[in-house]
Amino acid sequence: MAPSAADGHVWFGQPVVALPPIEAEDGTEALEIVAEAARDGGCERLAALLGGKALLASFLSTVFALSPFLRDCARRNPEALEALFDTPLDRRLESLFGDIEASSFVEGQSEGGMMKALRGFKAEAHFLIALARLAGAADTALTTRRLSRLADACVGAAVNYLLLDAHRAGKLTLPDPAHPANGSGWVLLAMGKLGADELNFSSDIDLIVLIDPQAPAIPEPYEAVDLFVRLTRRLVRILQDRTENGYVFRTDLRLRPDPGSTPLALPVEAALHYYESRGQNWERAAMIKARPIAGDLSAGAAFLKELQPYVWRKYLDYAAIADVHSIKRQIHAHKGHGEVAVKGHNVKLGRGGIREIEFFVQTQQLIAGGRFPALRGRQTVGMLKELAACGWIDAEACEALTRQYWFLRDVEHALQMVADEQTHTLPEDDEGLEQIARLLGFESADAFSDVFRQSLRLVEKHYAALFETAPQLSRGIGNLVFTGDVDDPGTLETLSELGFERPSDMCRVIRGWHYGRYRATQSAEARERLTELTPALLEAFGRTRRADEALLRFDAFLGGLPAGIQLFSLLQSNPALLEMLVSIMGAAPRLAAIITKRPHVFDGLLDPALLSELPDRAYLGERLEAFLAGAQLHEEILDRLRIFAAEQKFLIGIRLLTGAIDATRAGKAFSDLADLTVGAALDAVIANFAVRHGTVPGGKVAILGMGKLGSRELTAGSDIDLILLYDHAPDAEQSDGEKPLAPSEYFARLTQRLIAAVSAPTAEGVLYELDLRLRPSGNKGPVATQIEAFGRYQRQDAWTWEHMALTRARAVAGDAELRAAVEAEVAAILATPRERGAVFAKAVEMRALLEEEKPPRDLWDLKLVPGGLIDLEFIAQAAVLAGCCEEGTVSTATVDVLVRLSPGFCAPQPRQELVDAHQLYTMLTQTTRLCLEGGFDPEEAPPGFADLLLRQTDLPELTVLAAHVEETAARVRGHFEKLLGAVG
Template sequence: MSLPALACLPDALQPLALRAEESLQQACAALSEAALAQFNAWPLARREDLRRVGAASDFVVQQGLRDPQMLLDLAASGELERSLGSGEMRQQLRDWLAECVDEDELSRRLRRFRNRQQLRIIWRDISRQADLIETCRDLSELADICIDLAYQWLYPRLCEQFGTPIGRRSGTPQHLVILGMGKLGAHELNLSSDIDLIFGYPEGGETEGVKRSLDNQEFFIRLGQRLIKALDAITVDGFVFRTDMRLRPYGSSGALVFSFNALEQYYQDQGRDWERYAMIKARVVGGDQKAGAELLEMLRPFVYRRYLDFSAIEALRAMKQLIQQEVRRKGMSDNIKLGAGGIREVEFIAQAFQLIHGGRDLSLQQRSLFAVLDTLRDQGYLPAAVTDELRDGYAFLRYAEHALQGIDDRQTQMLPDTDQDRARVAFIMGFDSWHAFHERLMHWRGRVDWHFHQVIADPDEEAEVAADECVGGEWLPLWAEAQDEEAACRQLDDAGFADGQTAWRRITALRSGSQVRAMQRLGRERLDAFVPRLLAQAVEHDNPDLVLERVLPLVEAVARRSAYLVLLTENPGALQRLLTLCAASPWIAEQITRFPLLLDELLNEGRLFKPPQAPELAAELRERLMRIPEEDLEQQMEALRHFKLAHRLRVAASEIAGTLPLMKVSDYLTWLAEAILDQVLALAWRHTVARHGAPRRADGSPCDPDFVIVGYGKVGGIELGHGSDLDLVFIHDGDPQAETAGAKPIDGAQFFNRLGQRIIHLLTTQTNSGQLYEVDMRLRPSGAAGLLVSSLAAFARYQESEAWTWEHQALVRARVLVGCPRVGQAFEAVRAQVLGRARNLDTLRSEVSEMRAKMRDNLGSKATAAGTAANAFEATATFDLKQDAGGIVDIEFMVQYAALAWSQQHPELLEFTDNIRILEGLERVGLLPGEDARLLQDIYKAYRSAAHRQALQKQPGVVSGDQFVDERRTVMRIWRELGLS
């Protein structure tokens, strides 16, 4: 691994070098005469390094100007020109913290020490006095000692305040174990890296030595919070390390600290493939080293399976596909970490072998990428020529990453777009020009990507592409305008188009459209390769005219983003699936046209037609959000929306393919909404707490979060359709009067109202990927005139004394979707009490019938008096599946009436919120004849299935009047037999 030599300082950077030297000289002069003399006495070699480093790095210059004495001291110690000895940096920081008296002083000293070391490391990296290994090692050691010594300083002070945590089983004092993940764990930190940590402690118990003891977990949570603040908070002195805790179990929604038993149980029962990948590099970086070693040994079976685990390839392939989607969506092809042939691909290659073989071959159980590459060579997993190329390519990319980050101590892997920064990167990397550097960079990215595809890519892909090379050749003359109109129309007619003339007009309109005319040469070449293939596959369908009508708008929409055309050209299976789905559903065609990123979902047929279960949905969404910085709300909102679009497409595709029955379609769409709401609540909670502090309960303890989102209607009844909105009610159980404990305190009522507003904002704001859901809050107490968020007590009072009968009907289908389990149980108790009270059945029948009559008058088909007129069953009439007599709402009202009428005697009727299972309950307790109950279930499913089909065809939920005649009459008969009018 050769060390790139610095190039000669180019003319473009000479002014920067001169200005840096002069500015630092002036800063020293302003400090003292002695400082100026010390600066002027620097040897020629150091002055030359100063000019080179000053031209390349704004960070070094800024730090030198801010604290010239720090730079002078580094130079005087010789640390700019030598490597630090073992333990030397740790002892330096220990000395710096020796007289530290409080947490504010701890924060200042840590940051000043970090700035000193960062300046030294960047200086040595840019001046080529340190190679990649030393730079990464020093950065990782800096993180280690800052984490550990900050912890060692904080721990005894928290013990004085809250007592010493004692293990319940061992009876011994407990310490935190701090695991460093990712590049920190592998001693491979880059120049401006964040650190991924997981906190654990050996065993439960309580603190001792103070009057009021704390549970061990609560003690370590408080300690962890203070440690994060000491490292992560941005002050006038900057920060120590950006600290990311989202790799812990359950991510941001999980506890900050877990006991060893809880960690072991989580990874055994719920650990995901990506968590295995992350845990490969886990290392104890602070706290109790001995206990940490025991923890890693406990978790080893989760990471390394005893058998050859070839499923790891598929897991890594899926992870890479997710990253590629992010790269495409964010326009990050110039990202040397995540883009094709980037740093991440080398890491994936190494970790694929580790995950597959590491359980049996202990030599692969290493953290360092270079060490793993050596093992892959020595053990014969890969040829030496391959590992040599991967090593050299990875080193080049990492040096380039440091060049990008050393300019301004900024966390970036994107190639610069300004001439000055391009000149800096080329200079640092030893090239005379940006062009020369970029050419070499693309060489290495090409080699890495090639090796990556040999290991990770689907082996069937090459065969599929090769077999498809000549597809569409017969359509080339038509698209290339080598035929006249008559010949083109004749070819289209002969191929199976019903109207060749119209098809020809559509093709020529695409070719002459503004989007195609504005395409660059490469994009046009891609379009010319794609359209003949499209036509060749279109004629294989029963209705090629419909295929062309629905797919060509998509082609026009993505013409300027021709990477999607390549995706479809090189993946004929994906193109085939696209045409099939678009032919089956104009709704799907419209969705993909509006959001072309959904084309990625067509690549994997098994995944497309097999949407994940509820736990997998939640875990996948959590994993996606983990890759986004917590402060980047815009990207979090985009990720949520893309997740919804992708999974909604999978459900629709599965429904069309017949692999998902109606009830499962609604289940999946409901699970999808719940997974999204769970993360939206977490995001909104973090944002609101960050601004105002946590709200309080009546006993003064902090809420966590003492808030639930209740779903009514279709989401409450687990009956969501493709375009359904969400009927929601927000309920909290905090103290409305108590102020929050933040920098901008507000009372509890205001806090929860703002939390509710933030949730609605996250759900309804239009972004490039649309909105998540339309939200209807009118079912909250007092409707639109009521508070946005109700306290549990106020909700109970309203339901007991003020709510109308129709609001109790709605409550039948209400259930807690996400939020605090304790408040959720309290809500269920209120619901059971309200719905289960004794009612006058005559009054109830009258009120339910009156409400249904009003709905029919306002929402039913006017021409047939909402399905009650004599002509309602004729082919010339229409039947509104939902609102007309005998339709969906009639069945829902009957179920709601029955639940209100008889749940006092049969509380089991309140167990479920969906109509199908409530009807099962009515049959089970003998309140509805079994035949009638089953008829209503079948009719209800038939109606909803028809409504789903209409939605996928972008049609309203209305059919001709001669459909569902027997079903409607059956519903109307049972309606009358229940005494409703």
């Protein structure tokens, strides 16, 4: 008797793993959506299964409820599940891989037909691979291999199709059209996770494309580059363009040599020359995972063999060793900083994440692979085992890191299975976290969070220990003598070796510490502690690669400290805090200046929960209330607000600097902080103003946040745009205080008081710089506007650009009833029907004017550069005004609007590219504003800052990042012109 499908045997070859139960209503609804599609598609066995009580049906209802993406896969293609009754999943996958490989040989196949076929095969295979993992029929290692094999097959089929097409057109003369790739000279190397056969569920694929111009298939070697660049462009289009059938794989070619100035396909000789003459150590690390996957495989293997001496050096010179240490520094072992937040944690790049394991393995491979061929493998887990076998790590570390690697990869896959998004960040809301927990088989988000934290702690512990116990590559620190008046020659030599360019000047600075030049070093005990700390400090400063600058910033910091014993003791016992302080001094001059002027903000770093708490509105509100408790006097309240805001801005920045939060979350946190502190300042000003002038009958005030405050995208250094609106009883003639004022004068003077309270420089600094130019009639209009007059102006007199600005408006403080009325009024104004073409024409005209009057400084002027933030904001704002957004939760955030652009206005692929561009620009902008006083200049910025940008973008070098920004800006400008019209 054939086994029943009820328990999963027929489909998976074994019973399914029961996922924790969910709300019955959710599961039933999800199952019914698929069952209806099964009935409509004639999939009777599937429909019967879904209508029954079998364990397999229960499993599918849970999967479909938790993963809208997998539910939609089943709804669009119920035949994929129906087929499993006849062919078990593993055999069906094999059949699909064969179909993919055969698709390029279909007679008369058009490019559009090829794209459709690949998308269909990939969608089904993707779906089945995910189901097998969730059902427990495949472990994570098999899942990553299957995903990699799927990518190999799709790339290989597309390459074969294009080669045959070029052969038929007479552009190539293939030696064996039955095997098009052989002798074709077109080499495709898989890099990164695809190269290692460790692909994510929704990963990009990284490729390097090379050409052998002397290959038998190439009739004209001099024309080979042009031909294969065209073919490579077509390949990328076939693989990544989103059509009504979806996409195959997003494709990234930026790991090729010098991507900003080389063609998409590079001759082999040119690539070899580049690597041998100019190749960087990060490129050596990347080449560890390189694997020929399509095209001329033998030419690809020959290229990698030729490159072996470059990747695997028998002896490392000191410069290479320094570079390896630099690679190590790109990931911090945040030892001693307490728990991490589970919500919003980046599984790939965050503390204790996947990248920490991968980086350690790769750096050890670079160090030892030249002498130990066994360490030249591509796969992370395989190399952990070899490192243990070679004695570089112990068996416990190998076993623990292997287990955690696969667990974290599982978490990564679950995140990506929900909506087929290339995300590595856990949800910030309870519902989203619960969804991920249950997909992973946990009974609750709390149970998952406990295991997840333990995993991160274990990775952090072993990661830090691995670096501590790894063979030392540099000589021990030498002389450090700072007594007397004359420089010690040995000390000068030591400082030079550590990376200081002016060792004599640095000696003089350090002698000043030891002579008690500052209050912080006047006590003997403080100087003793600092003496013990100095070697570690100097080594850490040396690693910043601008040691002199970092030390001088620390010197200025010391000069402002009221006392030093506690800090020096703390730094000595807490290496992670020392590293963080040095990171600030080396990578973030702006933050360094803040703690130099206000050393008290450093106290916040002592909170062990700092990096585990999300700085959301509730968190900040609770702390603000506690900080203001007991303050009675008006000036005392305002001073406390300035102190609180300065400290919290700094701490939000530290979280961004260390990777505890991402740039989007930082923008929300900076904005929530502004809402709360400006709101508290408004309350204080209203109370103080009423002492003399009383209140206006029925008087209410609300603040409408505009610009980046309204869209919750503030940066560390942003000023804030706002409009103050008020209302009062219709018959109110004046206020009721000892010095009464007419309503218009009352609220105008109240606003002036608020401006002074928030913006006036004081001993505690400025709360925020305010900008009220977006109010009706701009600088010519009154500083406070009655809500009825505001609505009348917006409906009758406002320009299109003012309505565009209004799309980001958000009531942030003041009377709750008036805020609700303001929000309703803004929504009504924005909902007014408008002629789409007229809105777009005005947006384009305004963008052209801005481009003429405020040209960008350079590529890194991300706001003004063509295709930069302004273009994205204008697309979003024009779309809102023209009604080009899908229904859903209304948000003022630019990225949320871009996500909701309607398909009729913007197709899925450009929409995703706009969203990705906004996230990239946000990250770069937030980090730059946090760390630097001016804009980013690659020639002038501290190397530590460049390392930070590269870590956050997960790119290996600034030239690659520059090429990425340039390509992104060109894409955005292209979409801007297509969606709204040409500029200028």
